[in-house]
Amino acid sequence: MFSLRAGTELAVVLNSESAIRSAFARPELCARPDTFMFRFFSMGERGVASASGERWEAQRRFMHSALGRMGFGRPRMEELMQEEVGELCQLFSEKSKESETVEIGRDINVSVVNCTWGLVAGERRSHGDEKMKDFLYCVQRGIELASTSAVLLFAPWLLRFLPERLLGIPEMREMRDRTHDFLQEVIDEHKESRQEGEPARDFIDAFLDEKEKPGHHESFDDELQLKMVCAELFAAGAEPTSATIRWAIRFLAENPEVQEKARDEIESVVGSHRRVELSDKPDLPYLRAAIQDAVRLSDIHPVGILHAPSEDTDIDGLRIPKNSFVFPNFHRVHRDPSLWECPEELRPEHWLDPATGAFVPQRPGFVAYSSGRRRCPGQEVGQALLFCFLANLVQRFEFSLAEGDSAGKVETSMGVVVGPRPYRLVVKERS
Numbered sequence: 214m215f216s217l218r219a220g221t222e223l224a225v226v227l228n229s230e231s232a233i234r235s236a237f238a239r240p241e242l243c244a245r246p247d248t249f250m251f252r253f254f255s256m257g258e259r260g261v262a263s264a265s266g267e268r269w270e271a272q273r274r275f276m277h278s279a280l281g282r283m284g285f286g287r288p289r290m291e292e293l294m295q296e297e298v299g300e301l302c303q304l305f306s307e308k309s310k311e312s313e314t315v316e317i318g319r320d321i322n323v324s325v326v327n328c329t330w331g332l333v334a335g336e337r338r339s340h341g342d343e344k345m346k347d348f349l350y351c352v353q354r355g356i357e358l359a360s361t362s363a364v365l366l367f368a369p370w371l372l373r374f375l376p377e378r379l380l381g382i383p384e385m386r387e388m389r390d391r392t393h394d395f396l397q398e399v400i401d402e403h404k405e406s407r408q409e410g411e412p413a414r415d416f417i418d419a420f421l422d423e424k425e426k427p428g429h430h431e432s433f434d435d436e437l438q439l440k441m442v443c444a445e446l447f448a449a450g451a452e453p454t455s456a457t458i459r460w461a462i463r464f465l466a467e468n469p470e471v472q473e474k475a476r477d478e479i480e481s482v483v484g485s486h487r488r489v490e491l492s493d494k495p496d497l498p499y500l501r502a503a504i505q506d507a508v509r510l511s512d513i514h515p516v517g518i519l520h521a522p523s524e525d526t527d528i529d530g531l532r533i534p535k536n537s538f539v540f541p542n543f544h545r546v547h548r549d550p551s552l553w554e555c556p557e558e559l560r561p562e563h564w565l566d567p568a569t570g571a572f573v574p575q576r577p578g579f580v581a582y583s584s585g586r587r588r589c590p591g592q593e594v595g596q597a598l599l600f601c602f603l604a605n606l607v608q609r610f611e612f613s614l615a616e617g618d619s620a621g622k623v624e625t626s627m628g629v630v631v632g633p634r635p636y637r638l639v640v641k642e643r644s
């Protein structure tokens with residue numbers, strides 16, 4: 214652990230798994246910093262990802278349980294996800310016939326966003342739907358702008374000297390308002406079509422149901438809260454998941470022997486006459502291990518999402534004032550040679566019991582979904598999406614590097630989520 218002064222702020226970096234787990238288990242270390250950026254995104258303690266305090270606790274508890282109930286374990290959700298995977302495979306098939314290489318980028322984002330949309334609004338929109346395209350643009354542009362304005366975290370005083378325009382704030386506001394307008398339309402449609410006494414069709418219904426329960430938390434009476442949590446499911450859910458899928462495809466192309474072994478396993482368990490389903494998971498340990506190691510290696514949140522102490526406190530004797538920044542250094546843990554046999558490589562064996570070959574879902578050194586009270590509430594949803602997309606893509610296509618391309622030669626985006634910029638691969642449909 215060490216601390217440094219970044220701009221006007223004190224930042225503490227937690228460098229080991231035990232430091233991260235013990236700090237994040239403490240309630241006073243689970244707030245978000247009270248700075249312009251977090252206030253802007255939480256619109257006054259709303260939502261979950263940027264919020265803190267009592268409202269955060271009530272909304273987070275609800276989100277976690279609603280995602281469990283609505284999640285991809287349910288037949289309707291699996292159906293939606295399979296339709297989306299089918300459309301993506303179709304697109305890859307057409308594109309692979311048109312040119313030698315296929316771009317791995319936007320198509321995957323759209324598919325994952327559409328699945329998240331199914332979870333939130335219970336319906337599927339086509340890849341060409343104009344409103345959906347605009348919504349996706351606004352969410353992604355908002356994330357990009359938030360990343361480029363991150364300087365405000367360390368130098369909030371800039372707001373006093375520079376016009377908002379130079380810091381991208383008017384555009385951020387516009388993106389936020391456009392996503393909220395679209396979500397408001399969908400919420401209004403839900404209010405009209407909901408049937409009393411019927412089970413919730415999706416996350417929006419579940420929220421509206423909660424609001425009618427006696428003794429519900431007052432934050433459920435606030436419609437802006439509903440729009441905020443819906444928008445967050447895209448920003449905090451779809452983007453990390455699609456970035457991880459794009460990384461995983463890249464790693465599989467760079468490691469053909471791992472890809473072939475995973476594909477052989479699918480062939481022997483599922484064959485090629487039907488799609489891979491979530492229920493096949495227990496029979497595909499090698500594929501699951503390859504995916505889990507891709508999550509570790511892709512490290513999309515290398516220093517997590519900032520925490521801040523809600524009161525003056527100390528960690529291991531170091532005094533940490535209220536509202537300073539606490540960064541968990543996930544990258545360091547995921548690349549620690551004392552924890553991982555081959556930290557810089559894709560190694561499914563990291564996750565396989567050497568005696569039985571069984572998949573071991575949790576082991577020391579893995580903190581990709583964080584730890585403690587802020588741990589990612591969408592982990593199960595994310596894992597279902599990763600499995601379903603990657604299993605079906607590997608079943609149907611062979612991904613390889615084009616001539617002149619080589620391992621590690623891919624540009625990354627910087628920001629809240631570190632993903633690969635769109636890149637091209639040779640994509641061969643398997644017969």
Ligand code: HEM
Nearest residue numbers: 261262449450453454457518581582583587589591594595
């Ligand atoms: C590969 C996929 C994913 C990864 C690696 C991931 C990782 C993370 C991490 C590291 C955090 C920060 C936790 C902290 O502050 O300590 C987080 C928070 C969060 N994630 Fe995920 N996530 C993924 C997918 C998802 C999905 C699919 C959803 C929703 C459907 C989701 C919803 C959220 C939310 C709402 C938060 C904020 C929680 C809070 O502040 O209390 N995530 N995630």
